[in-house]
């Protein structure tokens with residue numbers, strides 16, 4: 001054995017001493033031995049290798065678990081990582097989905113079921129555009145895992161109308177001009193519909209005066225409505241119309257529209273009188 005070979009073996013022994021038994025076994029199993037191992041260890045600081053080996057071992061354990069699982073075939077379905085089967089009741093119909101366990105309800109609705117009425121705004125729980133109703137409660141679908149909705153009733157904006165008849169909240173939003181671009185509107189309406197039920201249940205809010213008694217069928221003031229809808233942002237600033245619409249449906253009392261679209265006759269008169277700027 002020449003000096004050079006002796007030095008290589010010495011280096012290899014020294015580096016190997018820094019490895020755990022598992023790490024040595026793993027490198028042996030991967031066929032990284034002899035000079036190849038020395039070169040490998042030279043390129044990877046022992047500390048970093050520890051982490052690397054740990055991850056490899058962890059992965060091997062996961063694969064071993066999957067192979068032994070009766071659901072292994074299902075879990076390795078092509079194109080879907082970490083697949084889980086979910087049964088959802090969406091707008092009255094049962095849907096069976098196989099989704100990545102990390103899939104949020106919003107993406108499952110939009111990308112798997114084509115229910116694009118629910119909108120993705122911030123995708124981090126701050127705008128409310130993705131609001132849907134799950135088992136009667138409003139939730140942010142961008143922060144809700146689809147898998148956590150197993151067996152639950154999900155209602156989206158597409159499920160509110162009864163055939164050709166709009167839900168009263170939808171009709172009120174139109175009547176009171178509760179939207180402009182409409183992007184936030186599905187979330188606003190779902191939120192508003194669930195809000196009515198919260199008032200019926202006597203759920204209190206941050207601005208409810210008497211927290212000791214929470215009577216059912218709470219009468220909601222404008223302030224209450226604004227507070228309870230504060231999680232739904234409207235960049236067009238359609239808030240006055242939104243509050244008016246919710247108030248009308250909540251109270252059951254028709255309130256007058258504060259604005260309307262001008263008729264052809266009104267437009268003609270306004271032009272003749274030089275008041276075209278006043279037309280809404």
Ligand code: FES
Nearest residue numbers: 121122123128142
């Ligand atoms: S998209 Fe969910 S809160 Fe904004």
Ligand code: FES
Nearest residue numbers: 180182234235236
């Ligand atoms: S109507 Fe445009 S964001 Fe609300």
